[in-house]
Amino acid sequence: MSTNKPVSYGSPFWKGKGKAGDESDLNPTITYKSLLSKTLGSKDPLRVIALCDSDAFYAACEMIRLGVPDKPLVVLQWQSLIAVNYPARKFGITRMMKIQEAQERCPDLIVVHVATYKEGDQEPQYRDSPDSRTHKVSLDLYRRESVKMLQMYKNGLPGSAEVEKASIDEAFIDLTQPVREIMIERYPYLTHVPNDAPLGADTPLPQPPQTSWHESTIISPNDEASVEMPTTWHDIALSIGAECMQRVREQILNTLGYTTSAGIARNKFLAKLCASHRKPMGQSVLRNAAIPAYLQPLEFRRIRFLGGKLGDALADVYDVSTVADLLQIYKSRRNADEIWRGVYLDIQWGLTIQKANCQSPYAAGSCSRSDIVKEKQALMKSMLASKNLPHPVTQLADGYPWIRVLAAELALRLIEARTTAPNMWPKTLVMGARNSRSPDGRNRSKQAPWPFIRDITVDAIAAVADRLWKELIDPTVPFEIIGVSLAFSGIEAVEAGLKSIDGFFKGHSLKRPFEGEPLECDNVPDVESKSSRNISKDSSTFVCGRCGHRTVLTPSATRTETERQAALDLIQMEHDDFHLALNLSKLSGEQSSARSEPPKKKQKKKKDLPQGIARFFQSQSKSL
Structure with a gap:
């Protein structure tokens, strides 16, 4: 890359700081101060935002899983196509097309139904014709691959880049x-x-060198007028951003096998628009000078906040369809209606206008935080598994199979999440149900504390969920449950003093949180979801192996085997919680007694009398 020497400030290039207007924002003055400033924001004149999008992501995941990179493939969910790879699109196949029509267009089409859970599954399985009445869709594969790609963005880009999923x-x-x-x-x-x-520092930067765009990057739109515009320092910034994105996209392709497309522009809105300019496996840069020519042919309803009812009203009243049509209205009403100025700025620079009194493109950019790129919290706060039931549940017993299906998904997701964040653990298990016979039609839910357990199993989750289900549904009142959900909430990292939850349950020595001295704890319970040593031979009695406590289930002629086992699991879990609380109480008592020892009396040190002006003010305060 050429590093041209600075030009003289007497050259015609230097124009000084002009008054900002509607058009000047396309080529803002970039000064030494703006380049060297430590404060960045959405109105920074050198701002570079990228949007990287996976090409036909669900289909790409299945192509890699099956090892068919070039075959036409679609992903099916029940009877709807939810993803179509690019080889299949050549046959005119589109999303939401009927599967029969797609197969007629391409007889060699590979059809993959998304993985599903059914009762008894510990993990989702791929099936040719799953039944929505007994199976639940799983997106676990796509979530896992998404996490891998997000991590590659963070690892493959410079450390100061901000990545937002x-x-x-x-x-x-x-x-x-x-x-x-x-x-x-x-x-x-x-x-x-x-x-x-x-x-001084407010002096504009010297004329930039000509830049050479990466060979696989399109300057969007590729018209002669925009290409021949003089290179600006923001163009230099965009070209460097394009280099960074090209490298990380190549790393993702070589490591994971996924093709991606990227858009690079001055803000999120424009980056997202131009990311789809050349798919698949393309990369587009939208220069500031090219913004008007690129936006004007677009349908204006693609602009954020100009769709829906507002878009319909604008189209009907003013007979407009494109951005260029709206700009004509703005220019004809320029001095009549301030809201049209907001619409104009929103379209011209892709800014989110939420206040009609925004007076400049820069002010408009500060009206909303939606254009700020900020990494989302890595630790999720909740996990949800839900199912819209094709046939309502009208009997209490009919809900238990669905509970086990949801529990299987939650168990797998929590196990996978803890492989990367071993200290995370949920506080609560929440059972939800939607009753069509409810007067207000709202979801109802019940929740219970979720204890620490070593083995995260379907049985452990289902045992607690079954109890919540019984509390949630009144069998004496007619009901029609059309949707059920199961969720972990209150997910947090455990205290820094504990290396992991698993280590806590292995009975290793704990450390005092204040003094760091070892404190033995031999009786921390080894909590398990099932423990055959604690269940008597008649399979209806729980006996604690530590304290000998015995609990006998009340005989019931209507209780099923699943309900009996769930009841025993629940009894054991609650009793293990009792032992855990007891041991923690003992630990707390020992720590309290250790901290409550009377401190050694220290010999009082005679305070030195204040001198000078301090002594004067002390004497004055005493006299008052």
Whole structure:
């Protein structure tokens, strides 16, 4: 990359700081101050935002799993196509097309139904024709692959880049800071304000060198007018951002096998728009000078907040369909209606206008935080498994199979999540149900504390969920449950003093939180979801192996085997919680007694009398 020397400030290029107007924002003045500033924001003139989107993500996951990179493939969920790979699209196959029509268009089409759970499954299985009446869809594979890709963005991009997960298959990336660092490294003469700079740090940067765009990057739109525009420093920033994105996309392709498409522009809205400009496996850069020509042919309803009822009203009243049509209305009403100015700015720069009194593109950009790229919290707060029932549940016993299906999904997701965050654990298990006979039609839920257990199993989760189900549903009143859900909530990391929950239950020595001295704990319970040594031979009695406590189930002629086992599991779990609380209480008592020892009396040290002015003020205060 060329590193041209700075030009003289007497050259025609330097124009000084002009008054910002509607059009000046396409080529904002970039000064030494703006380049070297430590404060970045959505109105930064060197801002670089990228949106990286996986190409036909669900289909790509199945192509890699099956090892068929070039075969036409679709992903089916019940009777709907939810993903179509690009080889299949060549046959005119589209999402939501009937599967029979798709197979007629392409006889060699590979059809993959998403994995499903049914009662008894510990993990989701791939089946040719699952039944929605007995099976539940699983998206676990796609979630796992999404996590891998997000991690590759973080590892493959410079450390100062900000990565925000936008959806399961796309991420926004703020490259402003790393691009700025690379610019200063490539053009070191920009780090110091020249002595002859007429405005000091507010002096505009010298003319930038011509940039060479990456060979696989399209300058969008590719028209002669935009390409021939003089190179700006923001163009330099965009080209550096394109280099960063090209590298990380190649790493994802070589490591995981997924193709991606990216858009690079000045904000999230424009980056997302141009990411789809050249799919699949394409990358597009939208220069500031090209923004009007790129936006004007677009249907205006694609603009955020200009769709829905507002978009319909605008289209009907003003007979408009494209962005160019709306801009014509703005220009004809320029001095009549301030709201049209907001619409114009929203379209021209892709900004979220929420206040009609925004007076400039920069002010408009600060009206909303939606354009800020911010990494979302890594530790999820909840996990949800739910099912819309094709046939309502009208008997209490009919809900138990679905509970086990939901419990299987939750168990697998929690186990997988703890492989990367072993200290995470939920506080609560929540059972929800939607009753069509409920007067208000709202979901009802019951929750119970979720204890620490070593083995996360379907049986352990179902035992607690079964009890919540009984509390939630009144069998004496007619009901029709059309939706059920099971969720872990209150997920948090355990205290820093514990290396992991598993280590806590292995009975290793604990440390005092204040003094760090070892404290033996021999009786921390080894909690298990099932324990055959604690169940008597008649299979209706629980006997604790530690204290000999015995609990006998009340005889019931209507109790099923599943309900009997769930009741025993629940009894054991609650009794193990009792032992855990007892041991923790003992630990707390020992720690309290250790801390409550009377401290050794220290010899009082005679205070020195204040001197000088301090002594004067002390004497004055006493006299008052």
